[in-house]
Amino acid sequence: MERYKILLILILTLSLKAELPTNIKFAAKVYSGITNVLNENYAQAKKDFNFFKEKNPDSPLGSILYAGALIFEREHLNYYLETKEIDSLLYSAQDFCEDNLDVDPDDLWNNYLMALTKTYQTYWKLFQSNYVDGFADGFIALQYFERCLEIDSSFIEAQVVIGNYNYWSSVKTESLHWLPFIEDKRESGLKSLELALKHKFLNRDFALISLCYAYLNEERYLGAANLAETLRKKYPQSSKIKLLLAKANEKLEPQKSVQLYKELIRQYEKDNFENPYKLIELKSNLANLYYNLGRFSEANKICEDVLSMPRIDVKYQIEVLPLIQQIVELKDSTKIRLETLPKN
Numbered sequence: 013m014e015r016y017k018i019l020l021i022l023i024l025t026l027s028l029k030a031e032l033p034t035n036i037k038f039a040a041k042v043y044s045g046i047t048n049v050l051n052e053n054y055a056q057a058k059k060d061f062n063f064f065k066e067k068n069p070d071s072p073l074g075s076i077l078y079a080g081a082l083i084f085e086r087e088h089l090n091y092y093l094e095t096k097e098i099d100s101l102l103y104s105a106q107d108f109c110e111d112n113l114d115v116d117p118d119d120l121w122n123n124y125l126m127a128l129t130k131t132y133q134t135y136w137k138l139f140q141s142n143y144v145d146g147f148a149d150g151f152i153a154l155q156y157f158e159r160c161l162e163i164d165s166s167f168i169e170a171q172v173v174i175g176n177y178n179y180w181s182s183v184k185t186e187s188l189h190w191l192p193f194i195e196d197k198r199e200s201g202l203k204s205l206e207l208a209l210k211h212k213f214l215n216r217d218f219a220l221i222s223l224c225y226a227y228l229n230e231e232r233y234l235g236a237a238n239l240a241e242t243l244r245k246k247y248p249q250s251s252k253i254k255l256l257l258a259k260a261n262e263k264l265e266p267q268k269s270v271q272l273y274k275e276l277i278r279q280y281e282k283d284n285f286e287n288p289y290k291l292i293e294l295k296s297n298l299a300n301l302y303y304n305l306g307r308f309s310e311a312n313k314i315c316e317d318v319l320s321m322p323r324i325d326v327k328y329q330i331e332v333l334p335l336i337q338q339i340v341e342l343k344d345s346t347k348i349r350l351e352t353l354p355k356n
Contacts, residue, residue: 033121037067045077050217051249054085072108075101076128083136088251090287092140102136105129120163127156127170150177168211172219175204179226202226217243224256236260251276258297266305273298287328292318292335299342308349315343 032039045060058081065074079101086092109126116122130153137146154177160170179201205226208219220239227236237260243253258272273294280291295314302311318339324332 033071036071036073038064041067042073042077045081046215047247049081049084050247052088052251053249054081054088057081058085072105072112072125072129075105075108076125076132079105079136080132083132083139087139089285090289091285095136095140098136102129102133106133118163120160120167123156123159123163124170127153127160127173130156131173168207169213169215171204172207175201175207176219176222176226177201179205183229202230217246221252221256224253224260228256228259231263233260233263237264251279255294262301262304266301269301270298273301286325287331288321288324289328289332289335292321292332292339296335296338296342299339303342303346303349308346308353312343312346312350315339315346319343 032042036042041060041064045057045064048054048057048060058078061074061078061081065078068074079098082098082101086098106126106129109122109129112119112122113126130149134146134150134153137143137149154174157170157173160167161174178197182196182198182201205219205223208216208223220243224236224239224243227233227239237257240253240257240260244250244257247253254272254276258269258276261269261272277291277294277298280294285291295318299311299314299318302308302314318336
C-alpha cells in the first residue's frame with residue numbers, strides 16, 4: 013500500500029479558508045459536502061458540491077470540490093480508470109484560477125484556490141501512478157501555499173499543509189539526509205501538523221487524519237488510537253478512520269484490532285467492489301495480526317480464503333499480485349508453525 017502512503021504527503025491536509033468570501037452563495041453546502049466526504053457518503057457529497065457549483069458559476073471552488081469528491085470516491089473504490097471528468101473539472105478550475113491571479117496576484121483567496129487545485133491534481137496523478145507529473149504539481153501547490161503565508165502569516169491551514177508535506181517528504185527521503193542539500197524537516201513538520209490539534213479550521217479533520225498516520229509512523233500508538241477514536245465518534249461511517257483505529261490497536265488492544273478488521277472485511281465483502289485490492293489488503297492485515305499473536309490456524313484460514321477467491325479481473329491483477337505473494341509467503345510460514353506445534 014506504499015502508493016497510498018505517498019498520497020498522504022499532500023492530500024489529507026486539504027483545507028478551506030475558515031471564512032469563505034462574502035460573495036459565495038449557499039456556503040452551507042460546502043460544509044455538508046465535506047462532512048459527507050469524511051463519512052464516505054459520496055453520492056450526497058457530490059449532490060452538495062454540484063448544487064454549490066451551479067449556484068456559484070463565478071468561482072472555481074465548486075469544480076474543485078466536486079472533483080475532490082470524485083477523487084476520494086475513486087480512492088475508496090480503488091478505481092482509477094475513466095479519468096476524463098475529473099481531469100476536465102480540475103483543468104477548468106486551473107484556468108479559472110489563472111485568470112483570477114492575472115487580475116489580482118496578491119489576493120489570498122486566489123492563491124489558495126490555485127494551491128487547492130494543484131493539490132487535487134497531485135493526488136489524482138499519484139493515484140494513477142503518474143509520479144513525475146504528480147510531484148511536479150505537488151511542488152507547484154506547495155509554492156502557492158507558501159505564497160499564502162507571505163500574504164497572511166497567520167494562515168494556519170497553509171502552515172499545516174506545508175508541515176505535513178515537510179514531514180512526509182522527510183520520511184520518504186530519510187536515506188538521503190546525509191546529503192547537504194537534503195534537509196530533515198521531520199520534527200518541525202510534525203510540530204506544524206500538530207497545530208491542527210489546537211486550532212480550528214474548516215477541514216481540520218482531514219489534517220487530524222494525516223496526523224494519525226504520522227503518529228503511527230512514529231510508533232506513537234496511544235496518540236494515534238486516541239485521535240482515531242475521537243474522529244470515529246464524529247464520522248462513524250468512515251472506513252479510513254476505522255482502519256487507523258485498527259492499526260493503532262494492534263500494539264495496544266490486539267483483540268479490539270481483530271474485531272475492527274473483521275467489521276471492515278464484512279463491509280467490503282458486502283460492498284463487493286470490482287477491484288478486490290482493499291479487501292485482500294484487509295484480510296492480509298488480519299492474517300498477519302493473527303500470526304503475530306500466535307493464532308496460526310486462524311491466520312492460515314484467512315490465507316486459504318484469499319487464495320481461493322474467484323479469478324480477479326485482468327485489469328487489476330498486476331496491482332493485486334504483490335498482496336497475493338505476501339499471502340502465499342505468510343501461508344508457508346503458518347504451515348511451518350503449525351507443523352512444529354505439539355500434538356495433543
